C-alpha cells in the first residue's frame with residue numbers, strides 16, 4: 001500500500017507523522033512525505049495541522065486529519081500501539097530525537113488548550129521510547145517539572161547519557177526547587193531553558209525561582225512574557241523591567257499578533273540591542 005503523509009504547518013519534524021510512518025513501514029508499506037497536491041496518488045493519506053491560524057489546504061475527503069490546529073479533529077489521538085513506537089526520524093532526515101515523557105498539565109490557564117486536550121499531568125514514556133542514540137533530545141512535555149520524582153528520573157537519564165536537551169515547551173517556575181535547579185546545573189543544555197511569567201499574580205514565585213536558579217548557577221535561561229491577555233500595558237512593562245532587574249532576558253509573546261500596541265511592545269523587548277539601549281517611553285513614542 002502507498003501511504004502519503006502531509007505535514008501542513010509544523011515548524012519541527014512532526015512527531016505524530018513520524019510514528020504513523022514507523023507503523024506503516026513495519027507493515028512493509030511504502031511511506032512518503034508529500035504535499036496536498038499529490039494526495040490522490042496514495043492509497044491512504046494522513047495529514048497533521050498544528051496551528052489554528054494557518055490556512056487549511058484542500059485535501060481529499062478520505063484523508064485522516066489530526067493535530068491541535070485542525071478544527072474538527074484536534075482531540076484525535078494515535079492508537080496506543082502507534083503512540084509507543086520509535087518515531088521514524090528518517091522521514092525528515094532528523095538527527096535529533098523528539099518526544100514526550102509526560103502529557104497534560106495541572107494548571108488551567110484560560111488561553112491554553114493543553115488541560116482540555118490532555119487532562120491532568122501524567123508521565124507517559126521513558127526517553128528510551130523515542131531516543132535512538134542521538135546526542136540531542138527535544139522534549140515536548142508541557143510541564144515536565146510538575147512531578148519531582150519524574151523530573152529527577154528523566155534528568156538523571158539525560159545526565160548519565162550526556163544528552164543535550166531542549167525543554168522546548170519550557171518548565172514551570174512555580175514548581176522549581178533546589179533539587180530541580182541542581183539537576184539543571186548538571187545537564188547539558190542544547191538551548192536556553194525558558195519559563196513563563198504570564199501574570200503579575202505569580203511575581204513571588206518568579207522571584208523565588210530565579211533566586212534558586214542563580215544559587216545553582218543556572219543562568220542560561222529566559223522568560224516568556226505573555227501580553228494582551230488580562231494584562232495592562234503597565235503590568236507588561238513591570239514584568240519585563242523586573243526581569244531585566246533580576247538579570248534575566250524577557251521574550252514577549254503577544255496574545256493578539258495584530259494588535260498595534262502588542263506588536264510594538266514585543267518588537268521593543270525582543271530586539272535585544274534596542275531593549276538594552278532605549279527606554280519604552282522613548283521607543284513607544286518613536287514608532
Ligand code: SF4
Nearest residue numbers: 105107109112114142
Ligand atoms: S501552565 Fe502551561 S501548559 Fe499548563 S495550562 Fe498553563 S500554559 Fe498550558
